[in-house]
Ligand SMILES: Nc1ncnc2c1ncn2[C@@H]1O[C@H](COP(=O)(O)OP(=O)(O)OP(=O)(O)O)[C@@H](O)[C@H]1O
């Protein structure tokens with residue numbers, strides 16, 4: 071066998087008392103796609119960050135192409151031909167694609183000459199790898215799928231032979247993900263080595279050659295992908311058998327709890343984001359909204375939850391209207407029993423520099439149990455947070471840890487715990503399992519079904535068709551701001567896919 | 581997660597870094613002193629001795645520090661809501677009007693300990709009022725608070741000159757200042773406190789508003805970390821979007837934060853107006869509002885950092901005055917330069933040495949170093 075593209079020997083990394091990586095040995099063969107999976111907090115991102123020079127390992131060695139590499143900063147990694155695509159892209163929003171690609175790698179004193187050079191290099195890369203994107207487009211005008219391509223181009227432009235992607239498909243639509251995998255395969259054929267972190271076992275099966283499983287900081291297994299199964303991987307990750315499909319009984323819908331009538335919402339430029347949408351959610355049912363990201367789901371959720379103004383239409387919560395014109399008050403809606411798990415947990419659902427317990431009361435900090443007059447009841451808040459941490463298996467179990475130091479999936483659980491534990495009448499959930507591991511998905515799905523069975527109304531928005539199909543009692547499909555169809559839970563993926571792509575109802579039925 | 585900063589242990593963060601910054605500031609200042617042909621070591625000795633060498637000096641240092649604690653707290657409170665209140669200077673100036681009006685009205689009828697609470701109220705109300713308009717424009721119209729508060733500093737200066745010259749000046753007097761307050765409008769000095777500790781103090785302006793400043797520092801800590809309002813202030817400071825999601829009214833938080841900030845700045849006036857000069861006179865703030873910015877930066881917006889930072893700047897003021905007096909080659913302007921250097925290194929360039937120090941720590945004992953939060957989803 072050829073020299074390993076990357077070899078890690080005995081890598082260990084602690085954060086305080088958390089053993090994020092323990093004694094990890096890993097070989098990644100050149101010209102392969104190597105998957106890394108593991109529960110939330112298993113240490114995947116930490117390991118990759120060590121490889122990319124964001125963190126220093128406490129112990130252990132890194133070899134790149136057989137040579138011992140000392141990687142103190144990302145520049146060292148780049149010099150060794152390692153590139154990384156982060157899940158949250160690090161692009162300058164008002165720069166063009168080309169400007170972003172050369173940023174920090176201009177290489178010439180004059181911008182003009184380096185731009186000219188870069189343009190031809192970029193064209194070559196795009197041609198070779200099928201990474202089409204307009205070099206002069208401004209980043210903020212591009213959909214996420216294309217922004218991600220720019221990130222990949224950035225890495226390749228810097229001469230990356232080894233490409234690390236940390237949960238690249240979390241924000242992509244199925245079609246975009248498919249395209250990404252085509253690109254990855256092509257890169258592999260060109261001899262590049264790819265490390266792919268993902269929570270989606272299907273993707274592992276689809277593109278990787280080898281897969282390694284991490285659990286609680288340790289690397290517990292490495293398998294050839296063709297010799298393993300989704301079930302085995304899930305079990306290796308979690309340490310027990312996992313239900314990959316939710317079990318649920320029939321719904322017993324009750325009264326109408328949430329009604330949306332002819333709702334129209336425009337963005338700042340006056341473009342209709344939500345166009346004449348009507349829907350009802352009854353107590354004891356889960357209504358799922360399927361759709362490709364960016365078709366108005368975000369705006370719909372934000373309007374219903376009082377964070378955005380509507381142009382026209384009405385929303386009724388438990389028989390009483392929700393203010394949609396002026397300053398709607400999210401606190402008032404919470405009092406009336408509406409809980410909201412926002413799609414954007416990082417900027418909206420959490421304040422990352424806060425301690426965990428401070429986030430566990432976000433939006434509910436006015437409740438009597440958390441305050442004494444104008445003062446916060448710190449004791450009560452921390453005790454309450456600790457209970458939720460135990461109940462939702464949030465790790466590490468430290469309510470005083472800064473929220474940003476929790477892994478992505480655990481951050482998601484912090485939000486879910488907060489909203490679900492309010493015993494709401496209606497639960498509005500956006501992308502509940504984005505970035506969450508299979509064990510946690512199972513848990514979250516179970517909790518959502520429990521909520522339904524307790525007679526809560528649940529409105530679920532997700533770009534994961536699987537999730538929509540396995541949870542929803544009714545499925546609405548949203549396209550270009552409109553509800554373009556309603557289906558039962560037995561709708562096929564293909565049927566929904568067509569609706570999501572905007573193919574007219576009648577055509578789709580044929 | 582662009583910054584691969586590892587976090588430093590607390591002692592390095594709060595002790596070592598300020599110390600390094602200060603040392604560098606003094607080295608550069610020393611070079612300047614050298615440049616004009618004076619001996620920097622002797623200058624340093626005079627400066628330190630002038631600041632804390634005798635009871636008298638200490639009293640002066642603490643007197644200046646009192647003003648800086650108030651203005652530093654004012655800036656810090658606004659900082660927590662990510663508002664940059666540069667208007668401490670003007671708010672303190674107008675706060676002085678509140679103090680003077682109370683003193684002029686009650687100094688003949690009330691003892692000082694009854695005038696004092698009223699004067700505190702007056703200072704706070706006037707200071708807050710001066711912050712209200714910029715706050716309102718920021719909250720409702722998005723006019724940047726930095727610009728508006730700077731403008732309000734100028735307006736305050738003109739307004740006060742007008743009032744002092746045309747309205748408050750006693751008939752027949754030449755100086756643009758109010759009459760001297762009577763006993764009931766004068767704060768007792770605290771020199772006995774230093775004397776009790778065995779220092780000799782001839783006469784110094786240190787007065788009870790120093791104790792008020794310490795109380796204010798404690799109350800600000802309570803406000804920011806222990807109250808619901810403080811929680812909302814920090815929330816909006818870190819993430820306006822999350823604040824909106826949590827149902828926290830941005831307009832309300834901005835306005836309330838700025839009112840508190842303005843009130844604290846206004847209370848600074850108690851120290852010189854009621855505690856020392858015993859009258860309202862032109863330009864009594866003398867830059868304390870701006871020093872407050874440096875104090876807040878250096879104290880990292882935490883009261884426990886602000887009090888020592890304020891004392892440090894008090895030392896620079898007092899020791900600097902001494903230095904200008906002792907060394908003819910060093911003028912008052914030189915002192916301002918030295919102060920400026922401290923502000924530059926301790927405040928504005930606060931982060932200059934951080935990355936290298938972090939790298940150093942990381943290479944010594946990577947384990948001692950947790951790592952700074954990554955903002956990325958994949959954290
Ligand atoms: N900067 C940090 N400070 C303290 N603890 C940290 C820090 N970064 C990560 N951790 C902890 O280290 C462990 C591993 O985190 P890591 O982000 O590598 O997990 P992960 O496998 O990528 O999880 P996810 O799938 O949720 O993204 C977690 O327990 C996390 O809380």
Ligand SMILES: [Mg+2]
Pocket residue numbers: 114115116477478957958959
């Ligand atoms: Mg991760």
